[in-house]
Amino acid sequence: xxxxxxxxxxxxxxxxxxxxxxxxxxxxxxxxxxxxxxxxxxxxxxxxxxxxxxxxxxxxxxxxxxxxxxxxxxxxxxxxxxxxxxxxxxxxxxxxxxxxxxxxxxxxxxxxxxxxxxxxxxxxxxxxxxxxxxxxxxxxxxxxxxxxxxxxxxxxxxxxxxxxxxxxxxxxxxxxxxxxxxxxxxxxxxxxxxxxxxxxxxxxxxxxxxxxxxxxxxxxxxxxxxxxxxxxxxxxxxxxxxxxxxxxxxxxxxxxxxxxxxx
DNA sequence: ACTACGTCCTGCGAGC
DNA sequence: TGCTCGCAGGACGTAG
Numbered sequence: 092x093x094x095x096x097x098x099x100x101x102x103x104x105x106x107x108x109x110x111x112x113x114x115x116x117x118x119x120x121x122x123x124x125x126x127x128x129x130x131x132x133x134x135x136x137x138x139x140x141x142x143x144x145x146x147x148x149x150x151x152x153x154x155x156x157x158x159x160x161x162x163x164x165x166x167x168x169x170x171x172x173x174x175x176x177x178x179x180x181x182x183x184x185x186x187x188x189x190x191x192x193x194x195x196x197x198x199x200x201x202x203x204x205x206x207x208x209x210x211x212x213x214x215x216x217x218x219x220x221x222x223x224x225x226x227x228x229x230x231x232x233x234x235x236x237x238x239x240x241x242x243x244x245x246x247x248x249x250x251x252x253x254x255x256x257x258x259x260x261x262x263x264x265x266x267x268x269x270x271x272x273x274x275x276x277x278x279x280x281x282x283x284x285x286x287x288x289x290x291x292x293x294x295x296x297x298x299x300x301x302x303x304x305x306x307x308x309x310x311x312x313x314x315x316x317x318x319x320x321x322x323x324x325x326x327x328x329x330x331x332x333x334x335x336x337x338x339x340x341x342x343x344x345x346x347x348x349x350x351x352x353x354x
Numbered sequence: 355a356c357t358a359c360g361t362c363c364t365g366c367g368a369g370c
Numbered sequence: 371t372g373c374t375c376g377c378a379g380g381a382c383g384t385a386g
Binding site for chain 2: 161162163194195197236302341342
Binding site for chain 1: 377381
């Protein structure tokens with residue numbers, strides 16, 4: 092599940108390779124989730140940006156090639172295109188091929204004008220590592236909904252780029268129960284700080300690899316060695332020594348400490 | 355408009 | 371050993 096740190100790691104590696112490169116050929120899986128990939132044929136890539144978990148490749152006709160990696164998506168150079176899990180590929184004019192591997196096909200590709208974003212991309216909250224993301228803004232954003240705080244984080248509306256791993260990590264470090272439907276200004280302040288913390292630490296560690304994530308060089312992240320909470324149910328809480336608990340909140344697996352994270 | 359839940363998709367691990 | 375079955379999850383669709 093590539094989240095902000097993983098997508099940003101990929102973006103940084105793609106940028107120097109792709110900028111100024113022209114797509115001379117492309118192919119895709121027939122599904123509408125991937126078929127827009129071929130619309131990039133003939134286009135030169137002018138920018139490689141990111142919003143939340145979305146990669147945005149700026150094309151020379153003013154449109155953007157939007158790539159979401161879903162759960163198992165990988166962007167890696169490939170030698171040939173026979174890999175059964177290769178859902179899309181773009182051959183560049185440097186003769187290298189950028190491949191989009193995605194075993195579970197939860198990823199998505201589209202080509203849109205920047206002022207015609209739809210769905211989650213159109214409603215993304217601020218970038219968590221930007222000045223726009225503040226404790227006050229997070230508090231006000233969370234106040235707009237009665238949904239659980241973790242569910243709101245996963246919605247991408249209060250802040251962009253947080254997924255299941257970093258939502259659990261941030262809630263744990265902030266001492267906030269992920270199922271809370273209302274949090275105080277002080278809690279919002281702590282949550283704001285910890286969202287930034289967990290994302291920066293993960294970025295520093297090259298992202299979290301649970302199974303599928305690799306960067307453009309095919310290298311796994313090492314942040315999984317530093318997770319304090321996610322996936323550690325039935326293991327001791329590093330803060331209080333109690334046993335971390337696993338539950339399901341709005342359909343998503345959630346790990347938390349019943350002692351350190353009270354409503 | 356909002357909330358809650360089902361759907362997509364496939365590999366894997368638990369259990370028989 | 372070999373099989374079935376349920377789980378994992380981000381975004382989106384749908385129902386109420």
